[in-house]
Amino acid sequence: MxxxxxxxxxxxxxxxxxxxxxxxxxxxxxxxxxxxxxxxxxxxxxxxxxxxxxxxxxxxxxxxxxxxxxxxxxxxxxxxxxxxxxxxxxxxxxxxxxxxxxxxxxxxxxxxxTDPLTGLFNRRYLDRRIVEEFQRAMRFEQPFSVFLLDIDHFKNVNDTYGHQIGDMVLKKLGHLIMESVREVDVVIRYGGEEILVILPNTRIDNAFELAERLRKQIEETIIEAADSRKGQPAIHITVSIGVSEYQFSDGWDNAEKVLQRADKALYRAKDQGRNRVFSSEKQDEQC
Known part of the structure; x- marks a missing residue:
């Protein structure tokens, strides 16, 4: 036992x-x-x-x-x-x-x-995030701004260098924007060659200054170095940017208004010759 x-x-x-x-x-x-x-x-x-x-x-x-x-x-x-x-x-x-x-x-x-090409957020994330920003702005009475960026004559890049180079341009542009904004800012591929940036707790004047600095930086950046063997010159691009700010009159249920104003400002920038920044609240100001 x-x-x-x-x-x-x-x-x-x-x-x-x-x-x-x-x-x-x-x-x-x-x-x-x-x-x-x-x-x-x-x-x-x-x-x-x-x-x-x-x-x-x-x-x-x-x-x-x-x-x-x-x-x-x-x-x-x-x-x-x-x-x-x-x-x-x-x-x-x-x-x-x-x-x-x-x-x-x-x-x-x-x-x-996530957008598979650029690694930025996509439109699906935008639909959720823009509502969150509106709710936060309404609840805490905090501002937020957005700017919508579009590559000037991007079709010419694709036609001249091919879609592979065009994809590379989008990737490098997304990386450049990510390095230029704050960690709290949200960078989204809005569609095609358009990129949207959401700037929490930011007035439109500050958003305009950031957009202008970014525009100049992109203009001065060599996206792709020249390749003498292929006879390919250095690739530069310019961008047009429309800036808009959330307004309390937009209400809780219309998150699209701030995006619509940014879109109108962007097309105003294009109509005025491209490679410039326009504000929805200051349509007569240009850079």
Whole structure:
């Protein structure tokens, strides 16, 4: 009887050690996916605790002797040890599966709202974000502005250099804009060669200044260096920009008004010769 109880105890303890060691696999996978920070440090702390439990299980097994088992009740402790180890393994495995599922959901969400060519947000994201900005502006009485940018004579770029170069121009322009705006600003590929920038907590005068700086920077930037072997000159582009600001009279249910005003200002800039910035509130001002 005592020998049988002893064997069962050792078996449960060894099995517990096995499940604790096995739980380190999902924990390690989770740690690898986490960036440096408090959450990652806490998972590393869990690894240390698991090793402490393993050491405790081993010490418990070595300190037991057949003589110490005289009734079935002596299996309670090793039974708890085994159940605890299985619980740790299941929790760690479930945590990894949950993390992977959340990662997949995040990737799908990003793909759903990201333009595949430029890496900027797309119109689907705009429909959601512009409403959020309106609600924030109404609730906290904070301004926000937008500007709509269009590449001048972009069709000529495609016709002269090909659509592959045209795609490269869009990518580099998107990258240039992302580097020029704040982290809180939202850059969206509005359609074709049009790019929209949402500027939270920004008055139209400041938005106009940013748009003008960006226009000059784009004008002075060599998008693609000259290639003498192909006989291809350096590629420069210019842009026209229309700027508009949210107005409280727009109300809660008409988020399109600020975009419509920016669009009208953009076409005014085109009508006046392109490569300039127009404000919807200051239509007579040009650069």
């Amino acid at each position: 005592q020998n049988n109880l002893f064997i069962i105890t050792i078996g449960l303890t060894v099995a517990g050690v096995f499940f604790l060691l096995k739980s380190l696999v999902p924990v390690r996978a989770i740690i690898q996916k986490l960036s440096a920070g408090n959450v990652r440090n806490r998972w590393k702390l869990l690894v240390s605790l698991i090793f402490m439990f393993i050491l405790g299980y081993i010490l418990y097994a070595f300190l037991r002797t057949p003589d110490s088992f005289n009734s079935i009740s002596t299996l309670i402790v090793p039974g708890i040890f085994f159940s605890g180890a299985v619980f740790v393994f299941l929790v760690c495995s479930l945590s990894l599966k949950t993390a992977l599922d959340l990662q997949r959901i995040y990737v799908l969400e990003q793909e759903n709202i």
